[in-house]
Amino acid sequence: xxxxxxxxxxxxxxxxxxxxxxxxxxxxxxxxxxxxxxxxxxxxxxxxxxxxxxxxxxxxxxxxxxxxxxxxxxxxxxxxxxxxxxxxxxxxxxxxxxxxxxxxxxxxxxxxxxxxxxxxxxxxxxxxxxxxxxxxxxxxxxxxxxxxxxxxxxxxxxxxxxxxxxxxxxxx
Amino acid sequence: xxxxxxxxxxxxxxxxxxxxxxxxxxxxxxxxxxxxxxxxxxxxxxxxxxxxxxxxxxxxxxxxxxxxxxxxxxxxxxxxxxxxxxxxxxxxxxxxxxxxxxxxxxxxxxxxxxxxxxxxxxxxxxxxxxxxxxxxxxxxxxxxxxxxxxxx
Numbered sequence: 001x002x003x004x005x006x007x008x009x010x011x012x013x014x015x016x017x018x019x020x021x022x023x024x025x026x027x028x029x030x031x032x033x034x035x036x037x038x039x040x041x042x043x044x045x046x047x048x049x050x051x052x053x054x055x056x057x058x059x060x061x062x063x064x065x066x067x068x069x070x071x072x073x074x075x076x077x078x079x080x081x082x083x084x085x086x087x088x089x090x091x092x093x094x095x096x097x098x099x100x101x102x103x104x105x106x107x108x109x110x111x112x113x114x115x116x117x118x119x120x121x122x123x124x125x126x127x128x129x130x131x132x133x134x135x136x137x138x139x140x141x142x143x144x145x146x147x148x149x150x151x152x153x154x155x156x157x158x159x160x161x162x163x164x165x166x167x168x169x170x171x172x
Numbered sequence: 173x174x175x176x177x178x179x180x181x182x183x184x185x186x187x188x189x190x191x192x193x194x195x196x197x198x199x200x201x202x203x204x205x206x207x208x209x210x211x212x213x214x215x216x217x218x219x220x221x222x223x224x225x226x227x228x229x230x231x232x233x234x235x236x237x238x239x240x241x242x243x244x245x246x247x248x249x250x251x252x253x254x255x256x257x258x259x260x261x262x263x264x265x266x267x268x269x270x271x272x273x274x275x276x277x278x279x280x281x282x283x284x285x286x287x288x289x290x291x292x293x294x295x296x297x298x299x300x301x302x303x304x305x306x307x308x309x310x311x312x313x314x315x316x317x318x319x320x321x322x323x324x
Contacts, residue, residue, distance in 0.1 A: 137281070138246045145280045155280060157245050159252055160288040 005029050007051060007088050014044060020093075030089040038075075038092055039102045045079055045088065046107055053079035053088060056104065059114040061094075061122045065148040072096035073124060077104075094124060103129040121146035187322045191235070191261065192314040193223035198234035200254060203241025205268035208300035217303040222310050231257040236313070237290070242270040243283045255290040261323065263293045263313060268300050275299060 004012070008022045008029050018037040023030040033041055045053040058078040065072055073094035080087050094101055103126035104111040115126045116135035123144035126132055134141065140158060143150050157163045199209060213219040213227075220226075228234045231254045243251055255264065266286055269275040272295045274284035286292060293316060296309035 136246075150280070155245075155284075157283065157288070158249050160248065160283070162288070 007045075007086065010048070010051065011041065011044075015041060028089070029087070030091060032091045032093070035092050035094060035101055038077075038090070039104065039107070041090065042077070042079075042104055042107055051081065051086075052083045053081045053086070055080040055082055056108040056110055056114075057087075059104070059111055059118065061118045061124055063122060063146065063148045065096075073099050073122065075101055075118070075124070099124040100127060101125075102127045103132075105129055120144065123147060184322045185318075187324050188318045188320070191322070192317040194235075195222075195224040195263075195310075195313075196226050196228045196233060196235045197224055197238050198229070198231050198236070198254070198258070199227050199238045199240055200251060201238075201240045202243060202247060203268075203270065205241045205270070205300045208303070209238065209240045209267060209306070212303040212306045217307065219307075219310070222307070222314065224310060231255070232259060234258055235261065236263045236265060238265050238267055239271045239286050239290075240267040242275065242277060243286055243289075244281050245283060246281075248283050248289050251286065252289050263317070264290055265294045265296065265309060265313060266292045267296050267306070267309075269297050270299075271295075272297055 004022060005024050008024060008031055011031055012019050012022065015033070015037060018034045018041070020032040020034065022032070045051050056077065057080045058076075060076050062074045062076060063072065064074060071093045073096065075092040075094055077090040077092070078087065079090070092101060099122075101124065103115055105115065106128065112129070112131065113135055115129055116132060118124050119126065119132055120134040120136050121144055133139070137145065138158060141156055143154075155162060199206070201209060211217065213225065218225070224236070231237070237255055237258060239251065255262075264286075266272045270277065270282070271286045274282050278284070283289065294309045294313045296305055298305050301309075
């Protein structure tokens with residue numbers, strides 16, 4: 001393992017066994033953490049004056065189904081410290097069965113739409129999210145399209161000749 | 173009887189001529205093709221030379237619906253509703269390859285050609301189409317109007 005940066009060293013000191021692994025590559029810091037520790041770690045990163053990661057840049061997910069990953073999903077968070085000009089990445093493994101993690105909306109309001117997108121595309125739920133509903137697809141849409149087991153050719157048009165193929169014409 | 177028939181035909185031609193040179197367009201702009209549409213409409217290529225320079229942002233006042241840009245499944249009912257609100261006679265132009273066949277977006281989110289939702293008169297291919305292609309399409313629409321049956 002490469003030499004740890006100050007951020008990763010601090011994280012390891014503070015959270016110990018909750019940190020499953022770290023990686024530093026050309027100034028790019030990554031920490032893999034336990035799912036239940038997302039909010040405590042993010043709070044620490046945000047409020048510790050030496051770290052001051054005050055900007056949640058991005059929040060997304062990865063479906064590892066075709067890579068035979070266990071657990072199947074992985075949440076990825078990118079933080080940026082505006083004062084220290086530093087970035088750090090958090091990765092959180094998420095189980096395939098009933099995937100759920102804690103929401104970061106209490107720490108960053110901006111997490112709201114990111115988490116809705118992840119719910120929409122991957123079907124990962126966020127505990128304590130104020131308004132967890134689809135953001136890109138329509139409410140009638142079934143399934144989560146960026147999951148690797150979503151059929152590539154499945155279409156769900158709202159109107160047009162291919163809408164509602166399962167519906168039979170009503171008898172008058 | 174011969175005289176009546178002769179006269180009707182002439183009026184129809186005159187009406188068609190008037191209609192093809194006073195197209196009020198409704199630009200239904202959803203994506204990057206919109207930039208190309210604007211450049212075509214603006215002074216350099218000057219859509220107004222063809223009598224189609226007057227955008228109406230109410231479908232009730234428009235003659236031709238320019239569908240410019242990718243149409244998602246979520247947007248499809250909106251497009252249909254806009255089309256339904258237009259008064260006859262009305263025409264639809266599919267601007268860009270996304271509106272023609274879905275373009276390179278063959279996925280869960282994109283309508284594979286707007287002709288699955290509304291009837292299309294002119295398809296203008298290209299990603300995006302050159303202004304010349306757009307003007308060619310507009311002239312083809314005018315030709316189509318001139319040679320179609322006019323109701324009035």
